[in-house]
Amino acid sequence: MPELVPTVADAETKSDIVEIGWELFPEHILEALDLLMVHLCIHEKLVRKPVYARPKLHTGKILDPVPMRRAIPNKAISAAARILWVGRSYAPQDGMAYWHVDNWGTWKQRLILAGIDQKTCEVDNHRRWAFCYMQLTEERNPHFSQTRQVKLIDSNLPTPDLVPKVHQRKVLTNKAKTRIKKKLNDKAKCEQQEQEERGFTMHNLGTVSSVTDRFGRRIDY
Secondary structure (H helix, E strand, O other): OOOOOOOHHHOOOHHHEEEEEEEEOHHHHHHHHHHHHHHOOOOOOOOOOOOEEEOOEEOOEEOOOEEEOOOOOHHHHHHHHHHHOEEEEEOOOOOOEEEEEOOOOOHHHHHHHOOEOOOOOOEOOHHHHHHHHHHHHOOOOOOOOHHHHHHHHHOOOOOOOOOOEEEEEEEEOHHHHHHHHHHHHHHHHHHHHHHHHHHHHHHHHOOOOEEEOOOOOEEEO
């Protein structure tokens, strides 16, 4: 019997549920693009400057802002890979993932259509970048089509806003998931045993040729 996997609907208390989610900003994609271009040896080093600084607390005093790079979510990596048309394969010997450009002849053209300067990984055409960002974020999985991008750029549509994408959902905590999973599987196992026992009893009754009723009278089949 396959194991049952609990869902949010199986929660027993409010504390069994937590909210998780992710945020995707346009800057995330640009920084992921910068990182991928270094990984693919297109650039020798990162070319974008740190996007924001955070005050550092020390002995109760706020020191000078410290340059920090933004944490890059997986969604941004996938979006940047779609811009460059980068593929990923896994080595059979160690299972490691390796990124590679599927077509070295088109990545520059794709960056131009996306409105991104290939030397600085900065936006040099706001309208093109806005439509590129719209394509990358309008579906669950990032997608960037050159054909559609040309049509959007040449259309009379207004330039879309660069709005950060936020996604949240509710899930069970690990502790609750383990506890509820054990209860569900124990219950399913007991029900299965009862069904097997009931089936065994009915099978035995089918082989009996006679029984006795409550008055002691024998009834033959």
